[in-house]
Amino acid sequence: MIKFLKKIKNNKPAIVHSDLLSFGRTLENNKKNIIKIFTSHFQKGLFIPSFSFGSNDLVRYDKFENSMGSLTNICIRDSKFKRTLNPIHSYIYCKYNYNFNKYKNFSFGNKSIFNFFYKENFTWVNLGLKKSEGFTIFHHVEDLCDVPYRKRILLNKKIHIRKTKNYNFNYFARKNKIKYNFSRAVNAMLKDKILTQTSLPNNNKIYFGGCKKIVDYLVIKLNKNKKYFLL
Numbered sequence: 001m002i003k004f005l006k007k008i009k010n011n012k013p014a015i016v017h018s019d020l021l022s023f024g025r026t027l028e029n030n031k032k033n034i035i036k037i038f039t040s041h042f043q044k045g046l047f048i049p050s051f052s053f054g055s056n057d058l059v060r061y062d063k064f065e066n067s068m069g070s071l072t073n074i075c076i077r078d079s080k081f082k083r084t085l086n087p088i089h090s091y092i093y094c095k096y097n098y099n100f101n102k103y104k105n106f107s108f109g110n111k112s113i114f115n116f117f118y119k120e121n122f123t124w125v126n127l128g129l130k131k132s133e134g135f136t137i138f139h140h141v142e143d144l145c146d147v148p149y150r151k152r153i154l155l156n157k158k159i160h161i162r163k164t165k166n167y168n169f170n171y172f173a174r175k176n177k178i179k180y181n182f183s184r185a186v187n188a189m190l191k192d193k194i195l196t197q198t199s200l201p202n203n204n205k206i207y208f209g210g211c212k213k214i215v216d217y218l219v220i221k222l223n224k225n226k227k228y229f230l231l
Contacts, residue, residue, distance in 0.1 A: 001034075005041045007198045008208050013045025013096055014123040015211075017136070020070040022128025022204035031074045038071075039080065045096030047122070048072050048081075049136065051089055058158040059087050066090075084113060087157030087167055089136070106170045107139075114140035117211045124214060126207040128200055131186040138182060138229060141215055143172045145222040149230070151175050179231040189217060 001023055008014070016038070038046055050066040052059045059065050061083060064076045072092065075081050081092040085104040091113065103113040114137055117124070126134040142150055155169040186207060189195040194217045195209040221228045 001037055002041070004198070004200055004206065005037065008041070008125055008206060009123055010042050010044060012121060012123045012210070013047065014042045014125050014208075015047040015049075015091070015117060015137075016042070016071065016125045016127055017049055017129060017134035018069070018071045018125075018127035019129050019133075019204075022200050022202065034071070034074055035078055035080075038075075039094060043095060045093065045122075047091045047093045047096070047117075048075055049089075050076060050083055050092045051136075052087060057087075057156065058160060058164065059090075061159055061161045085159060086113065087155075087159055087169055088171065089113070104167060108143035108172050109140065109170075110144070111170075112140060112143075114211075118215045119212075121210050121212040123208055124211050126205075128204045128206070131183040131207070132180065135182055135186070137211060137214060138185065138218065139172065141218040141222060142229065144215070144219055145226065147222065147226050147229075149175055149178055149227070180229050181231045182229060185218060185221065185229060188221070189214065192217070 048071055049068050050072050051068055052065060053067040066072055066076065076092050080094045082094070083092045084090045084100040089107045100113060103111065103116065106112040108114055117137070124137055150172045153171050153173050155171055157167045157169045158164050159167065186195065189209065190197055194213045195207050198206045200206060
């Protein structure tokens with residue numbers, strides 16, 4: 001795994017969305033080495049999604065509740081990692097000092113953590129996932145461009161750490177069932193060198209690029225065609 005991570009730029013903090021099964025089950029089960037490998041490579045800061053989906057309005061941070069996969073659940077209990085306050089789109093992170101409390105009430109848009117990633121030009125990494133997966137930042141662009149197939153709604157959510165706190169939460173929700181075609185956007189960004197691609201075992205891929213270039217590029221695309229992401 002180390003030789004593959006070395007292909008990813010680490011001069012900026014990185015947001016890593018991943019599928020560790022792309023490396024095989026043996027690696028997935030070697031938890032301590034995985035944490036060391038990732039934190040050693042991403043010395044400027046490492047952010048891993050700890051999103052919470054579903055109908056339950058309460059997220060138990062004290063029980064490490066989340067809806068994500070292997071890398072999140074390997075790292076979330078490690079004392080090196082902190083968790084941003086957000087009842088849906090939280091991140092666990094290490095090697096980075098910042099107070100992320102201001103982003104607890106928004107998923108996407110100018111008041112969200114994704115806008116912070118954009119302003120600081122973090123590196124977005126899609127590790128072993130399909131082109132249609134792992135690019136949550138695309139939904140941030142939808143919010144910025146106010147796409148017509150989504151609407152802003154206010155939710156009441158709760159987070160329990162030592163006690164339960166209520167949060168009025170702004171979410172940019174789908175109006176109806178829609179089908180996405182994120183592959184078109186990814187292919188276009190690869191062609192225009194906004195994203196870089198490198199290979200993993202079993203024909204899997206890593207895609208990575210700077211958040212600022214990704215967002216700026218896609219804002220232009222969506223302002224020309226509000227349904228650019230859709231089939």
